Amino acid sequence: MSALIEPLIRQRADPHISRHADGHYYFTASVPQYDRIEVRRAPTIDALADAPVFDVWHKPDTGPYSELVWAPELHFNDGAWYVYFAAAPTRALDHQGMFQHRMYAIRNQAKDPLGGEWEFLGQVDSGIDSFCLDATTFTHRGQLYYLWAQKDPAIPGNSNLYLAPMKTPWQLGGAPVLLSRPEFDWECRGFLVNEGPSVLQRHGRVFISYSASATDENYAMGLLWADDGADLLDPASWHKSPEPVMRSAPEDSVFGPGHNSFTVTDDPDEVLLVYHARTYTEIEGDPLWNPDRHTFVKPLRWRADGMPVFGLPSRRD
Structure with a gap:
């Protein structure tokens, strides 16, 4: 049996790692204070753990995007760098105790995203005025797409997955399409949630991984x-x-894997799975404020029919 995987970066949830054309890896994630967006760059995955941290944007003290900065992702689209993220207003909860996040984007048109100026572009408007978060982008057959999680007031639950074409890297070019909503038992434990989507294009298919249920040990992919x-x-x-592709491994004390991204090694055919998980379940208070969701990385395996095998969050195989 393979050895247990150790966290790559501790106390960084919602991790996003991408390999750019310059050969470097770029890392973003939610920080425990939820007050800023940080980016790291390194020539290897392992070197990200000790790489310098660049704070590229800080939330304002008040206003519509002044609280709970969640799940930033760094993307290079149409010749510029973008970070997509969610943030809440000064009063983060509504009268029913529900989060009020909306999605936003910042842009850097410099070649080096760690040295250029970042411009706040404002809200990425989905056309649905409700709680939304966890945006990612991908290009398929020349079209840039926006993929995210959002609450539909007419559908019971906290969030569903939506897809739309983009007119620009910060504006949608068509109406949102509902792709998935919580329906299976493992998607509805604690909360009815579909969130944290990530895209992988391989073997003649477009795959979307996502996360479901509450962000404790019930979280699954x-x-x-x-x-x-x-x-x-x-x-x-x-x-x-109909079944999760990755879930907690209590036998190895790794719990709640999810909110993943995909990246590659020097061999573009070798895909790495990036995700967060906790190493214990005795969370005191709200799991949201517990900082101990750590970034893990493991190889993604494949079946003979071209379908991905995620395996255990605790082991390489």
Whole structure:
């Protein structure tokens, strides 16, 4: 049996690692204070752990995006750097105790995102005025897409997954399409949640991993997929696994894996799975404010039919 995986970076949730054309890896994640966006760069995955930390944006003291900065992702789209993130207003909860996050973007047009100026572009408006978060982008057949989680007031639960084409890297170019909502038992434990989507295009398919249920030991990862040639904006193009593809490994004391991203090694065919998890369950108070969600990285494996194998969050195989 393979050895246990150790966290790569401690106390960094919602991790996003991408490998840029310059050969370097770039890392962003939620920080425990939820007050800023930080970026790290290193020539290897392992070196990210001790890489210098650059704070590229700080929240204001008051206003519509002044609290709880969540799940930033750094992307290079149309020749510029963008960070997509969610933030809440000064009063983060509404009268029903629900979070009021909206999605925002900042841009850096310099070649070096750690040296240029970052510009706040404002809200990425989905056309639905409700709680939303966890945006990511990807390009498929020349079209840039926006993929995120959002609450539909007409659907019971906290969030569903939506997809839309983009007109610019900070503006949608079409109406949102609902791809997935919590429906299985493992998606509805504690809270009814689909969130944290990430995209991988391999083996003639477009895969979307996502996370479900409460952010404690019930947190688990699911999978959607469509054929590469399908219309991604047609919900009928998508298939959904009825079972989670990664869940807690209590035998190894690794709990609540989720909110993943994908990256590659020097071999572009080797995919690495990046995710967060905790190493204990005795959380005091609200799991949201517990800082001990750590960044893990492991190889993604494949079945003979081209479907990904996520395995245990605690072991490489």
